[in-house]
Amino acid sequence: MTPMTMVKHTQTPELPEVADPSQVPPKDARELSRLFFRQLAVLEEGTPRYSYARNTLIEMNMSLVRFAAGRFRSRGPEEMDDIVQVGMIGLIKAIDRFELSREVEFTTFAIPYVVGEIKRFFRDTSWAVHVPRRLQEARVHLARAKEELSSRLGRNPTVMELSELMSLSEDEVREAQLASNGYTSASLDAALGTGEDGGGEGALQDFIGLEDAALELVEDFHTLAPLVADLDERDRQIIHMRFVEELTQAQMGERLGISQMHVSRLLSRCLARLREGMLATH
Structure with a gap:
């Protein structure tokens, strides 16, 4: 159409x-x-x-x-x-x-x-690191307990006071406090003061970044995208299953209802066509 x-x-x-x-x-x-x-x-x-x-x-x-x-x-x-x-x-x-x-x-x-x-x-x-679910839930209870006690006492509560309110051992409260650190992480876009007097600003990524060896592939990806889009539906599906879902040829054959050898031939044909298209643009 x-x-x-x-x-x-x-x-x-x-x-x-x-x-x-x-x-x-x-x-x-x-x-x-x-x-x-x-x-x-x-x-x-x-x-x-x-x-x-x-x-x-x-x-x-x-x-x-x-x-x-x-x-x-x-x-x-x-x-x-x-x-x-x-x-x-x-x-x-x-x-x-x-x-x-x-x-x-x-x-x-x-x-x-x-x-x-x-x-x-x-x-x-999301959590910056993997944290067990029980500790994720404990973090929520810890935050509520801190807010309640801080309001009541007019100061930050001690581990013992949190332990009593949360009905947990002091060790469990400390563990929940440690786990809460995994919920936040510094943004790479975070502004940092630069210079001896703290004046000026720079992003965190400016100070910890390394040269990306794969950056040169960007142009290749830009060239490849329209070539993939011009493939027919089945060929795009084959490329997607192999390189996005990372299925084996045997798994692809089961899904498509064809033999592994047939999948291999179709995949080779698709890759050859894409390769020719890439070479033609360079």
């Missing part, structure tokens, strides 16, 4: 009305997105047409968020809703910052924003 079968034109033909943006197939969404980004660049921000173009872009590209969130599906359906909502923030940031002059597919540009926002969500809301 072509993009033109999905839309009906308004009085301004260069900005079509999409009947249901969320239902536009990914390949059609890529072509329509270029059109809407072209218009977004010349429309005045805050106008109804600008809002329509931006909102349509968001809805058309929601599949990118669902795709990126898929790698975190092991966290369960309840948390997945939060993950998708957070991923949408990354998508909106990507739309607001994307420019056609970058000469890169929007999907390639947007995925790092979506994944980055999701990872930031986990970093800010």
